[in-house]
Amino acid sequence: MGWCHEQDEYLLVYEYMPKGSLHDHLFGNRRTLPWNVRYSTALALASALKYLHEVQSHVFVNTQLRTQRSNPVGTPGYVAPEFRRDGRATTQSDMYSFGVVALEIACGVRNFRNNNDHRQLLKDVWQKYKAGKILDASDKRLKKEFDPKEIECLMIVGLWCVHPTANDRPTAGRVIQYLNFQAPLPNLPPALHDPEFLSNSDINGRNTQ
Template identity: 55%
Template sequence: LVDPQLRTRTTDVVGTYGYLAPEYLSEGKVTKESDMFSFGVVALEIACGRRTYQEGEFHIPLRKWVWQLYLAGNMLEAADESLGSSFDRKEMECLMMVGLWCVHPNPKMRPKAGQVIRFLQLEVPVPEFPSVDHLVDGDVTKTSVPLKTPTSAKACIA
């Protein structure tokens, strides 16, 4: 029998860059938190209508771009352009907030799958974010900034 602690370790990191959690890249260990990170990237791709990395003009990873817009108070600028204005702002903010929460730099701060399901079903409002290290040019600095959920996202339940 194989020790359960050894089953989640890999000798080679396998996966598509951009969907892989930073801790998986550094430690090679698959966890619920690293799976949640990947889910968050997909949620952001759906909300934004963009791949996590795109050729051409868009060189910053999607999650970092949305974080920057969030910190600037302009998160909805990341919404899928092909939708025009034909989307529910509250639902879009909820999806983006869930995506950002899932890609939180600290794996321990990411939500559990059950929490995500309740948020996406609009059963409960997305809570305030736990603090996150401030992102500067895509790099994490040591300055801690408490993140607040936008007022309209707090009220994702109509």
């Protein structure tokens, strides 16, 4: 609904949600969301990012500050590695966060778990994707009451959005095309989230292989 910047702190103002947030329904004691609601929520999030990145970026963010460093803030597990390292927020770091949420929506599992491995969900989905069993990562509470093509699409898009190379992540507009099945899904590199691939990403977020 609004935002303000005061004394080096940014504040976002959201509409009050009496029925609980997405987090409450995915991980709290609220009613489990049916698949059609989850998928439409993912599309709405992507649409909001597209609006911020392409329409209102000149109002929401001072472009003169884009190259300056800041102290990274955010919940561990949702913050892109290059933002955590360099302190520079970009559209690509936004897409990383979207990718994490997309996987959580499909899997019903929180990526951030007790200050341990913030990439555990990503690793689990990636291993099932490589084994050709990505649907096994879907939220068991859905009891398979979902469109297999949609949930597979959302998880593959999520895996792509958390690409370790920032410049290789899709834009919000591209994500919307995939989720609406207006473009074929990408073929993910076979070692995309393997340890050896991650170790070859340089400090600028570009793969050095």
